Amino acid sequence: MSQSARVVIIGAGAAGLVTAKTLLDDGFHNLSVLTRDTTVGGVWAAHRIYPGLKLNNVHGEFHFSSHPMPPLPKTSAQRLEGEDLCRYLESFAEQFLKGKIRFGVEVLKIERGANGSGWTLRLEDLQSGNRESLECDKLVLCTGGCSRPHIPPNLSPKAAEARGFKGPVIHSSTLGTTAQRVLSSTKPASESKSGTVVVAGGGKSAQDAAAYFTNQGRKVTMVFSKADSFLATSTPLPDFIRKSRLLAVMGPHINLRTKLERFLHNTRPGSFIVRRFWDLLASASLQAAIPQPSPLHDTHSLYWGVRSNDEGVITPDSFYGLAREGKIKLVAPARVVDYGADGHSLVLSDGSTIEADAVVYGTGFTSSWKDIFDESFMHEIGLARHEGKDNTTWDYLSLRNPPPIATEDEWSPAIYRGIVPAKSILKRDLAINGGIITTNNGHVFETTSHWISSFFLADPFMRLPSTTEQAIAHAERNAAWLKQRYPGTFACVNESYSSNVAFWSWPQLVDELLEDMDLPAMRSGGSWLTWPFKVNNISQIATVGEERRQKRAAAA
Structure with missing residues (x-):
């Protein structure tokens, strides 16, 4: 029709x-x-x-x-x-x-x-x-x-130019077209008088940018207040855990439709299991990714928030793999609040300054x-x-x-x-x-x-x-x-x-x-026993269009 x-x-x-x-x-x-x-x-x-x-x-x-x-x-x-x-x-x-x-x-x-x-x-x-x-x-x-892209007005490229900052100031979402500018303005870490790329933000886009420039041989400093929470493992999680309804059931929904959900979220033993499950998951992820002490252990809540990432298995060239080896300098908790008077530094929320030859903001949208x-x-x-x-x-x-x-x-x-x-x-x-x-x-x-x-x-x-x-x-x-x-x-x-x-x-x-x-x-x-562990697959909704058309024809 x-x-x-x-x-x-x-x-x-x-x-x-x-x-x-x-x-x-x-x-x-x-x-x-x-x-x-x-x-x-x-x-x-x-x-x-x-x-x-x-x-x-x-x-x-x-x-x-x-x-x-x-x-x-x-x-x-x-x-x-x-x-x-x-x-x-x-x-x-x-x-x-x-x-x-x-x-x-x-x-x-x-x-x-x-x-x-x-x-x-x-x-x-x-x-x-x-x-x-x-x-x-x-x-x-x-x-x-x-x-x-959002960059706070007092830190925008125009503000940086007015303050005499010499290097490029970009948002992480533009790296596809601006990364070369950053690389050109900063000498590799292997050279004398190497430049520093400062990445501001603790979310995934900031982490991606920090990993990219580190892998390109640049010295990177990452400044953030609190890091995202994340899932990470030493080996891939089986599909019956990661691609099933298990994580959904362990997080309460507005309507508790099954007996299992009502037990987990409306009884003392169940709620203990839920909160313990998420605490252990967060703790195991941190241990798999990066040892203490590290400011990356101060994260948003895996259970209560949405600022969470799925890292999977940590690889040497990933953000956490690089941070674990000390290849990314972490400054936290802190925020960038201004540009230094010398044209090559940033002022942080505690009044201190850090070197910067280029700035990448992962400050949202x-x-x-x-x-x-x-x-x-x-x-x-x-x-x-x-x-x-x-x-x-x-x-x-x-x-x-x-x-x-x-x-x-x-x-x-x-x-x-x-x-x-x-x-x-x-x-x-x-x-x-x-x-x-x-x-x-x-x-x-x-x-x-x-x-x-x-x-x-x-x-x-x-x-x-x-x-x-x-x-x-x-x-x-x-x-x-x-x-x-x-x-x-x-x-x-x-x-x-x-x-x-x-x-x-x-x-x-x-x-x-x-x-x-x-x-x-x-x-x-x-x-009744296995449904939380059954894998959700996109093929399960492949016939939805045809099902709707059949219902429409039947109602005509």
């Missing part, structure tokens, strides 16, 4: 590509994907990757059911590199989306269409400079939360929505965060004694399922894919794409709130849960990358999305 609706998808990263394919499969042929880049891939586009950059996922967790991921060599650490995913996404687009992607197009502004229906997009062709307006009936935001929507319009359509009114609390024993947080007045999103702004749910013309914080992007992106397609099609079997008020109440209750489950998270991530959080609990979210479409959930199977 061909759908006449004009659909625009903004963003040609993984979420945008799989959303486009699913909508095309469901008959939305009047569809365009817009990207300001010259190639597909989003954060994994060719101009953003660099040698040695590795994904934060186990192999097999970042691909789609219609396009198998090539196997890795058995000698590898079972981690995809940026180049692998870049090639994969380019191949996916070549096979399924020919002629549907417009490259080099910047979206300047998005407004409601005439008479308050549909959308008007103001565009600029980045090569010619020509501007145009584009009308569409339905819009999908797949811009993610990692496309607008701002929302990708703020440039394309007016703030008042974001509030009108429900994209903006607000002060939630739901004060529900959950008395799970496994959630007792949370860590202290710096702020209690976090504003939160009101986005239903993390996909549709609750205020706009009845219009069925706006959706988001790629805004959910999760550890399994492939599974979540693909399932979300089917949910969006059924939502746009108004499939009669789809279970949705019948009123805007019900959708808002559901979204606000979920936001209240997230603030209790992940204290402080909304204060440290931007709007376009926090529409929902399904970190370790992504299998439960996928189950809910499938049930919204009246489809079978818990597809990994297993008995």
Whole structure:
């Protein structure tokens, strides 16, 4: 069946590509994907990757059911590199989306269409400079939360120039095109009067940058307040642990649907097992990665937070392998606050100075929505965060004694399922894919794409709130849960990358999305004893599109 609706998808990263394919499969042929880049891939586009950059996922967790991921060599650490995913996404687009992607197009502004229906997009062709307006009936935001680099204003390249700093100042997300500038401005550590690259930040992008420049023979100093937590092992974890529901079950979800989950999170013996499990996992990871004493042992919580990485087996050229050998100088807890007067140093939060011939900031990103929507319009359509009114609390024993947080007045999103702004749910013309914080992007992106397609099609079997008020109440209750489950998270991530959080609990979210479409959930199977250990595989959702089409035909 061909759908006449004009659909625009903004963003040609993984979420945008799989959303486009699913909508095309469901008959939305009047569809365009817009990207300001010259190639597909989003954060994994060719101009953003660099040698040695590795994904934060186990192999097999970042691909789609219609396009198998090539196997890795058995000698590898079972981690995809940026180049692998870049090639994969380019191949996916070549096979399924020919002629549907417009490259080099910047979206300047998005407004409601005439008479308050549909959308008007103001565009600029980045090569010619020509501007145009584009009308569409339905819009999908797949811009993610990692496309607008953030450097504190007092540390920006302009601020560095004004203070007389001599070297390059860049953001870690631009290393694909700026790394050579840094290398050219710093002599190798093996030479006399070698230069120093300072990397500011404790997250994965900062760690990746520190490892890259160290492996390029440069002297690297990393300055950070607190490091990310991580999973690491001396040998690869078996699939029945790492690719099963085990970690999801050991982390509480808003709804405890099984007897095992209720035992683990609502009884004293169960909650003891849960907290002990995560403590041992964090401790074993630290021991596998780096010995004490090290500032890398002062990490964000593996259990309470989302600032966690999956390192797998530590290799000699990885960040932790290099730090373990003392090849990266670690300065923590500390922050860069200014540039030194001599043009070759940085001032730290304790008043001390360190040498710097180049600075790389791994200081996060701002929302990708703020440039394309007016703030008042974001509030009108429900994209903006607000002060939630739901004060529900959950008395799970496994959630007792949370860590202290710096702020209690976090504003939160009101986005239903993390996909549709609750205020706009009845219009069925706006959706988001790629805004959910999760550890399994492939599974979540693909399932979300089917949910969006059924939502746009108004499939009669789809279970949705019948009123805007019900959708808002559901979204606000979920936001209240997230603030209790992940204290402080909304204060440290931007709007376009926090529409929902399904970190370790992504299998439960996928189950809910499938049930919204009246489809079978818990597809990994297993008995009452084995189900937590059954491997979740992307092939388990390969037939979702056909299942939806059969239900649609039966209802017609």
